Amino acid sequence: MSERSPAPGALALVQSLVNTLDIESGADSLDTPDGRVPFGLTEDEVPAVRELRESLRAALLAHAGHPAHRAVTPLGELLAAVPLVVTVDAGDGSGALAPADEGPLLSRVAAAIAEALVEGTWTRLKACEAADCHWAYYDRSPAGRGRWCSMQVCGARAKMRRYRAKQTFSKGS
Template identity: 60%
Template sequence: MSGRAPAPGGLALVEQLVNTLSVDTGDDRLAAEFGLSGAVLADAAELREALREALFAHAGHAFPAGAADRLNRLLAAAPLAVRVDAAGAAVLVPAGEPSLASGVAEAVAGAAADGTWPRLKACAADDCRWAYYDRSPAGRGRWCSMSACGSRAKMRTYRARG
């Protein structure tokens, strides 16, 4: 639960979605933050957790078997189209009715194109898994907050050694 600045551009939506669930307390704000209910809420929760697995993999951890297939299936349900704007620039837009999934797909595609997608990560702390944007020069950040999750992890490692 970081005090970091939000992720840039469309990745802020992905970060916001993933961070609607506080892993340590179980507090789930998905319905309230996005105004969802019923089957749409269940689909959004599945998308959120599939994204969390991808972000955890960005932080250098194993991507669980089948996780990429699950995320690909969820994003494929929100197809995008390329449109050219008045200035001649190509932009991605939802091919159908705009939805949370299409917004996420658009953000992921744009971030993959500009190289920022791998910098959106999930905290390595098992009791956190908060999404954060890694602004470190080398892109090797592991925790959402060095002062909280990072310090606890380093203290556990120190105590285990001695």
């Protein structure tokens, strides 16, 4: 959907997971073996990953100032099950939070969020405000006030709807 560049660092994992569902068409790449491969998922793991995906989408909508699209398990509840450990690089002494078990997708997502929190990039990952889209995008705007995954598609549609609504209102007055 979006022509925007991918999120930086480990946030790209979160962005790509949220974008496995195209809300407008209903296509879900987790339905296919090829769509599960990038995440290392089995078919049995898909229901739990869908729950994670929609909890992430709700958090990304909140980053953009929008209400959740539907009732979901709070992301904090899902992440509470993931033990993170502090790692310290012997060479430069830098530290990071890392999952105790790197394998499960939930652990990798938790580590990506922890890294983004430290780097200050977590709240820049947002979901498009268009109700028929909610595509995850990384907001690179200087003020951090981006609203749509694509100004050319979702932004243009929203502006056209507002324009038409004003025209209809003006004619009815």
